[in-house]
Amino acid sequence: MLALLCALAGGVIPASADAAAIALPTQTASRGAGRSALVVFAPAGEPELAGVPGLSVAIMSASQGRYSPDQLALDITQGARVANTAYDTPTPPPLSLSLTGAGGGAIAGWAAASRRAQAAPQLLRPGLLASQIPGGAGYAGLAEASAPAAHYAAILAAGASGHIAAASLGPAATLLARVAALRRRERLVVAELPPGGGGLADLRTLARTRAPGELLMAIQLAPRPGGHELLWSALAGLPGGGGGRELTSQSTGERGLVGAFDLAPTILAHLGVAIPADVRGKPITTDGRLDSPALRGLMARLRVISARRLKALGFLLCAWALLLIAAACVARAAARPGASAWALRAGAVGVLWAPVAALLPAALEPGAPVEYALIAALCMGLGALTDALLPWPRAPLAPALAAVVLLSADALAGTQLLMRSLLGPDPALGARFYGIGNELKSGLAVLVAAAVAAGLYPSARGRRAGAWMAGAGVLLALVEGSARIGAGVGGVILVSFGFAVATVLLLPGSLTRRRALTVLISPVAGLVALALIDLASANGAGHFTGSVLHARSAGDLRDIITRRYGAAWRELHNHAMPVATGLVLVCAAAAVRWRERLLSSVGGDPGWAAALAGGLAAGIVGSLVEDSGPVLLVVAFAALACVVGYLWGRPRKAVEHAGLSGRRAVSAGAVQHDLVL
Numbered sequence: 001m002l003a004l005l006c007a008l009a010g011g012v013i014p015a016s017a018d019a020a021a022i023a024l025p026t027q028t029a030s031r032g033a034g035r036s037a038l039v040v041f042a043p044a045g046e047p048e049l050a051g052v053p054g055l056s057v058a059i060m061s062a063s064q065g066r067y068s069p070d071q072l073a074l075d076i077t078q079g080a081r082v083a084n085t086a087y088d089t090p091t092p093p094p095l096s097l098s099l100t101g102a103g104g105g106a107i108a109g110w111a112a113a114s115r116r117a118q119a120a121p122q123l124l125r126p127g128l129l130a131s132q133i134p135g136g137a138g139y140a141g142l143a144e145a146s147a148p149a150a151h152y153a154a155i156l157a158a159g160a161s162g163h164i165a166a167a168s169l170g171p172a173a174t175l176l177a178r179v180a181a182l183r184r185r186e187r188l189v190v191a192e193l194p195p196g197g198g199g200l201a202d203l204r205t206l207a208r209t210r211a212p213g214e215l216l217m218a219i220q221l222a223p224r225p226g227g228h229e230l231l232w233s234a235l236a237g238l239p240g241g242g243g244g245r246e247l248t249s250q251s252t253g254e255r256g257l258v259g260a261f262d263l264a265p266t267i268l269a270h271l272g273v274a275i276p277a278d279v280r281g282k283p284i285t286t287d288g289r290l291d292s293p294a295l296r297g298l299m300a301r302l303r304v305i306s307a308r309r310l311k312a313l314g315f316l317l318c319a320w321a322l323l324l325i326a327a328a329c330v331a332r333a334a335a336r337p338g339a340s341a342w343a344l345r346a347g348a349v350g351v352l353w354a355p356v357a358a359l360l361p362a363a364l365e366p367g368a369p370v371e372y373a374l375i376a377a378l379c380m381g382l383g384a385l386t387d388a389l390l391p392w393p394r395a396p397l398a399p400a401l402a403a404v405v406l407l408s409a410d411a412l413a414g415t416q417l418l419m420r421s422l423l424g425p426d427p428a429l430g431a432r433f434y435g436i437g438n439e440l441k442s443g444l445a446v447l448v449a450a451a452v453a454a455g456l457y458p459s460a461r462g463r464r465a466g467a468w469m470a471g472a473g474v475l476l477a478l479v480e481g482s483a484r485i486g487a488g489v490g491g492v493i494l495v496s497f498g499f500a501v502a503t504v505l506l507l508p509g510s511l512t513r514r515r516a517l518t519v520l521i522s523p524v525a526g527l528v529a530l531a532l533i534d535l536a537s538a539n540g541a542g543h544f545t546g547s548v549l550h551a552r553s554a555g556d557l558r559d560i561i562t563r564r565y566g567a568a569w570r571e572l573h574n575h576a577m578p579v580a581t582g583l584v585l586v587c588a589a590a591a592v593r594w595r596e597r598l599l600s601s602v603g604g605d606p607g608w609a610a611a612l613a614g615g616l617a618a619g620i621v622g623s624l625v626e627d628s629g630p631v632l633l634v635v636a637f638a639a640l641a642c643v644v645g646y647l648w649g650r651p652r653k654a655v656e657h658a659g660l661s662g663r664r665a666v667s668a669g670a671v672q673h674d675l676v677l
Contacts, residue, residue: 034213036183037267040206041153041192041221043199046299049218049234050244050292052207057290058247059299060219060233061259064430067229069222070095072260073155074113077129079264079279082122083431089116097141097151099167105139107155110162125278127160129264130188132273136165138186140178142194143169153192172198176205183214187271195221207236215270217263229428230302233258235284237270244290250282252433253487254419256295258284259430301365301420302428309422309439312372316354319376320347338652345392345649348642350383352399352447355423355440356406357382362421375422392651393454393602396643400451403444404479407436411485431627435487436480438628439635445498445622446615446639448476452502452607459506459607466506469610473499481530489530490626496526498618505610523621581630584637588616591644601650608647615640 042049049057062072065084070092075081084090093112099105107113110126117124130137139157157164166186168178172194182189193199203218210216215237222231236243248255249262261281268275269283327343330336357378361371386398410417411434418424418436425437436444452472459465473495480491500522504515591598595609602608619636623629 034211035187035215035271036211036213037188037215037217037270038179038183038206038210039153039156039188039190039217039219039263039267040203042203042218043193043195043221044203044218044232044234045220046232046292046296048200048203049220049232050290052204052218052234054207054210054236054243055216055218055234056236056238056243056245056247056286057232057234057292057295058256058258058284059295059302060231061229061252061257061427061430061433062222062231063229063260065229066090067222068092069152070113070155073152074117074126075260076156076263077158078117078124078126079128079261079276079281080122080124081261081280081430082120082124086122087116087120092116095152095155097139097154097164097167097169099169100163103166105154105157105164105167107158107162107164110158114160114162123278125160125276127158127162128276128278129267130157130165131159132268132276133188133271135186136163137188137190138166138168138182139164140168140170140175140182140189140191142172142175142192151192153190156190157188172202176202179206183211188267193221210236213237215267217267219263229430230299232299235266238266238284238286240286245286246288246290246295247284248287249284251280252427253483254416254427254434255287255414256298257427257433259433297365298416298420301362302426304368305420305422305424305426306428308368308371311368312358312375312422315372316351316376316379319380320351323347323380341649341651342387343649345395345646345651346383346387347380348383348645348649349386349395349399350379350381351642352396352450352639352646353379353382353386353402355403355443355447356399358421358423359406359410359417362417362424365420371422392649393457393608393647395646396447396450396454400447403447404476408479408485411435435485436491438488438490438622438626438631441480441486441488441491441626442494442615442619442622442632442636443639444476444480445495445618446611446636446643448472449499449502449611449614449618450608450639450643453605453611456607457602457605459605461506461508461606463507465607466503469499469506469607469614470503473503477526477529478533481526481533483534489527490622490632492526492530493523493625494618494622494632496522497621498614498616500614501617502610502614505613506606523625577630577634580634584630584634588637591616591640598644599647601647612640612643615643 046057049055063075063084064081068084068091071081071084074092093109093116095107095109095113097105098108114126117126136159137157139151139154141151141154151169154164154167157167159165166182168182170178175191175194179189179191193202199221207216216235218234220231220233233247235247238247246256247258249258249266251259251262259281261279262284263281265275265279265281266284268279275283324340324343324347327339331339354375357375360378361374364374366374382399383395386395390398407418419427419434423437423439425432425435427433449469449472452469453459456465456468476499477492477495478485480486480488480495497519500519504511504519507515591612595612596604599605599609599612615636619633619640622632622636626632
């Protein structure tokens with residue numbers, strides 16, 4: 001009976017059991033040292049996959065942008081991807097499977113999908129996976145009406161021309177037999193399992209009968225497009241695997257998280273086939289024992305980050321506004337003229353604590369209302385405590401030091417708190433999985449520059465002050481650029497430029513050509529240092545060396561630039577960003593125009609002037625070099641506004657520090673800017 005079922009594997013099988021047999025095509029390529037790979041789409045989540053003996057489990061980033069099954073399959077075949085908005089059309093053309101008389105198959109619409117990929121700002125080659133394997137790949141699918149429409153899993157078996165070496169459609173009852181026939185002939189086989197309990201039973205059977213040299217991949221079956229950017233995946237047959245472990249890859253740098261474009265290099269590496277340079281993913285490896293509850297918690301957490309970000313920010317700003325209103329009422333009722341100034345200082349410093357405060361709910365993973373309230377309460381509480389413990393204007397030292405230390409410790413220890421926080425890189429978007437995201441890069445630059453100014457106050461222009469500012473910039477560039485911590489190429493550029501501006505403004509003498517040139521070449525020096533750090537600490541696999549330094553041609557570099565600026569341009573048109581960007585530019589111009597009044601509370605202190613100028617420069621440059629574009633400018637300006645708000649909340653009885661020779665004291669006009677009711 002098994003032999004009869006195997007003979008039926010080559011074509012569409014009618015409902016009757018005595019249908020005519022259609023032979024599979026003869027393959028001339030050998031299996032190559034007994035190694036093979038089987039990829040199945042299974043109706044299984046983490047509990048089902050973890051329950052299959054021999055499987056190791058991970059969360060899989062299924063898309064960069066809006067998810068569609070066809071795009072997922074294309075990304076897997078090419079081992080690379082870009083955001084769906086980077087294509088001429090956001091979704092692939094209709095793709096469907098048709099069988100050929102020779103026992104193979106072809107994907108209708110493949111030529112249009114290839115043209116769409118060629119027009120994208122990255123070298124994408126759909127079908128690259130199967131084309132690299134001698135003899136191609138096989139596909140076993142379901143002919144029932146309940147099967148996923150268009151058999152999108154068949155795309156994985158298609159070569160560069162859209163043809164499949166061996167294709168078989170039939171009922172679920174014959175699926176395992178047809179897969180077995182293909183496994184004996186093809187080195188790579190793709191199959192779609194039936195929904196429900198039958199598919200899970202088939203997966204257990206495939207895992208139990210897996211040959212020692214076979215790599216088994218199971219991908220969660222999620223055919224409907226929408227918000228399914230994260231899917232479950234599982235592998236068996238990896239070196240040192242043995243099942244019951246979590247997976248990772250160099251692409252994500254995070255335990256329990258892989259990318260869909262990592263599947264192709266994993267398959268090719270297992271088969272002993274050379275991985276083409278066009279493949280951007282990295283082979284998947286095991287990483288520690290499987291902790292199912294923690295992994296399911298991570299999946300749940302990653303799925304809510306995007307939706308909570310702006311709401312949490314709005315809640316925080318409302319908390320600050322309520323604090324200001326309450327302080328104004330106290331000032332009127334109790335004749336306490338310093339209450340409003342205190343509320344301004346405490347609230348401003350509290351917002352600067354946000355990168356640290358967001359780590360606690362990331363660890364606790366509460367519901368949305370609790371998280372909003374917790375972040376707001378922590379920020380306002382830390383702001384009040386910092387203002388009470390540190391004399392004005394030293395308070396920015398605390399959140400800056402805490403942010404740099406805790407974020408670095410989190411990355412080095414692998415606790416994944418930043419990735420889980422609302423200010424993290426947000427892996428659900430599929431563009432970035434680890435390190436310091438764009439939402440923090442420019443904000444941290446402003447925060448650290450303000451901390452240097454706070455430490456120097458009262459300051460005077462000189463080489464000592466310039467050395468402190470430059471040293472802080474070097475440290476922050478190391479944090480934001482290191483592959484193990486920040487992994488941010490754009491972060492190195494904006495930090496290098498912003499702190500170079502601040503340093504030059506603190507040096508004695510006037511601006512010279514040499515100093516201007518130093519500012520301009522500082523990002524280049526930062527990138528050179530980043531490349532050396534990547535080579536030393538990440539073996540050349542860091543974010544920078546893996547993308548820019550490994551580019552094979554000027555065309556690759558052009559694609560990188562086009563992709564980044566295309567994404568930045570799209571971000572500029574996103575929702576309220578045009579209005580926010582325009583408002584920031586107007587306010588920034590006004591701040592530069594009336595900078596003396598802006599700094600009147602600190603008597604025009606050169607340290608604070610340099611910090612604000614450097615922070616603004618970092619935001620502007622960040623918006624020009626990062627794919628999030630204006631987001632970095634808006635974040636930098638918001639942080640600068642908090643710093644200025646803190647300075648304008650100068651206490652009524654603030655005592656000027658000694659050492660003000662050579663610098664004018666606070667003018668009477670400065671007193672007018674103290675918020676005293």
